[in-house]
Amino acid sequence: MYEALAAQLAEQEQQLIEWRRFMHQHPELSFQEINTAHFIANQLRSFGIEIRTGVGGNGIVGVIRGGSPGPRIAFRADFDALPIQDEKDVPYKSTVPGVMHACGHDGHTSILLGVARLLQEHREKLKGELVLIFQHAEEKPPGGAIAMIEDGCLEGVDAVYGIHLASELPLGTFGVKTGPMNAAVDAFTIKVYGKGGHGARPHQTVDALVIASQIVGALQQIVSRRVNPIESAVVTVGQFVSGTAFNVIADKAELQGTVRTFNPEVRKQVEQELRKIVQGLCEASGARAEIDYLNGYPPLVNPAAETERMRGLITQHFKGEALLEIEASMGAEDFAYYLEHRPGNFIEVGSRTDDEGTQYPHHHPMFDFDERAMLQAAKLFLAIAEDYLG
Secondary structure, eight states, X not given: OHHHHHHHHHHXXXXXXXXXXXXXXXXXXXXXXXXXXXXXXXXXXXTTXXXXXEETTTEEEEEEXXXXXXXXXXXXXXXXXXXXXXXXXXXXXXXXXXXXXXXXXXXXXXXXXXXXXXXXXXXXXXXEEEEEEEEOOSSSTTOSHHHHHHTTTTTXXXXXXXXXXXXXXXXXXXXXXXXXXXXXXXXXXXXXXXXXXETTOGGGSBOHHHHHHHHHHHHHHIIIIIXXXXXXXXXXXXXXXXXXXXXXXXXXXXXXXXXXXXXXXXXXXXXXXXXXXXXXXXXXXXXXXXXXXXXXXXXXXXXXXXXXXHHHHHHHHSOSSOEEEOOOBSOOOXXXXXXXXXXXXXXXXXXXXXXXXXXXXTTOTTOOOOTHHHHHHHHHHHHHHHHHHO
């Protein structure tokens, strides 16, 4: 069954590319994916697939019912974009200023649409059911996964699988990892309130910009001096906003950043240390601080048994050195929530070639991928479907 379906899917590769390029031209930010959700729903309806819209927000869930009883598994694809200006010179460049698909989610969605159409056509041969999870808001905590789970997208599901196109892996390869694969992600906003004034009379002010600068430096000592060096942790300040003019001392400053960890105890420790540093520096300087600390996605942990299953399928169905053992990453992925509720796996699919256009990192204004990777990912989904439902 797999070989025949894979060949049929290859004949439909151009459709995957057309879907992907359409979504690339019309990206929407997390929690704002109204038109993208409509596009996906309309495609699924045209295939004759039973769907539920508005799942957990803008999410969509479809169900392909096989011709005889069997397991119920789920495939997930995300479809939100990022607040980045698309700087590529390609015909399918984003038409939305300041918004682009810079992480491959347009590809993920096209992949699952192609798999859905093909398996719906051959549903009578399936033994069980396939749940199609099209998830909104992967990029922005608290993310769309947790809301979709609360809204029942995993009801009755025995196992759940997801893929991610990876510009750091060569085309034709699949990256697998047993255990922790992606870190937990937290986000913080720190607002410092001082007393503004004339740039020539600093003694009459409480300089919020200077105090915030001290906070940025001090936060870097959490990982280097407070966290056990055996543990992994990252504290990054990504945004610093303060000041209005060259000769005005700022009365307020705002910092935004992220924390990445694997160990739950280290996660708590970093938050506690951050709060102590901010409050201590502000109190010592006569300023006041507000801290908004958001606990985001948990670590993504791949179960050993399911990872071994993926190794077997990749070795069985793909040629050469397709299977790669990858290292854990401090990047985060809210697919982690699905794996907290069900067994399954998250697999990276190589999309990098010698073409410079495929070598930019994710979340870069020039990000793109070799579109042949979509067919590879779709074939892996087919292999998983046959393994469970064939």
